[in-house]
Amino acid sequence: MEFDINSFLRELSIAAVPFLMAITVHEASHGYAAYMLGDDTAKRAGRLTLNPLKHLDPLGLLVLFLTRLFGWAKPVPVNFTNLNNKKYGPAIVAGAGPTANFITAILSSGLYNIIINLNVSQSLHSTLIVPLALMALFSIQINIALGIFNLIPILPLDGGRILQSFLPLNAAYKFSQTEQYGFVIIIILLLTNVIDRVVFPIINVLVNLLT
Structure with missing residues (x-):
């Protein structure tokens, strides 16, 4: 099959903005949650911002180029020992990222449904409405995927931080190791298709609910 560079760049341009927004709200939400709980590490590092360039990871962006769906950002620095709530503070900070993604997905769903129901001319439909609808649709998909994936209960993912906060002290220490x-x-879960069988169906159900 011949590779169509123009088609690839067009799809990438549509995916880039929603992807950057998804990783930005995810990481910034971690920083803001930590700041509200007493840790100003992210603020001092200049990461309490919605500027995507502050959160962009070149390798994560490269993965987006290759997959057109998955990627990642630079983790926002958080000093959990500074949090006012030592027990559940880490869970709140960790949960803020996926929560922000789910909220963004819901807002994108509303925008998507408004866009596809607009009554415009055929020329405007193909040049403006279709790209905007595709961007909103991708925003739903990437935010749901990012939110669900990060809730997998494995450290250092957000789900692992949440689980660790609710474990008894001894179990939490062993889990941290x-x-x-x-x-x-x-990587093993990816290679053995466990994530495909367990995580992707959940993502698909939620995306279908929002579209």
Whole structure:
């Protein structure tokens, strides 16, 4: 099959803005939640911002180029020892990212349904409405995917931080020691199609509900 560079760039341009928005609200929400709970590490690092360039990770962007769906940003620095709520503060900070993604997905769903029901001329429909609708649709997909994926209960993902906060002290300490193997575990789950079988169906159900 011949590679169509123009088609690829067109699809990438549509995906880029929603992707940057998704990772930005995700990471900024972590920083804001931590700041509200007493930790100003993210603020001092200049990460309490909705400027996507402050959160962009070149490798994560490259993965977006290759997959056109998944990618990641630079994690916002958080010092959990500074949080006012030592027990559940980390869970609140961790949960803020996926929550922001789900809210963005719901807002994108509203925008998507408004756009597709606009009554405009055929020329305006093809040049403006279709690209905007595709951007809103991709925003729904990427925010749901990012939110659900990060809720997998494996450290260093947000789901792992949330689980750790609710475990008894001894169990939480033992669980924290698994963080050094977290990315290896995630890669194994990807290679063995466990995430495809467990996570993707949840993502698909939620996307279908919003579209």
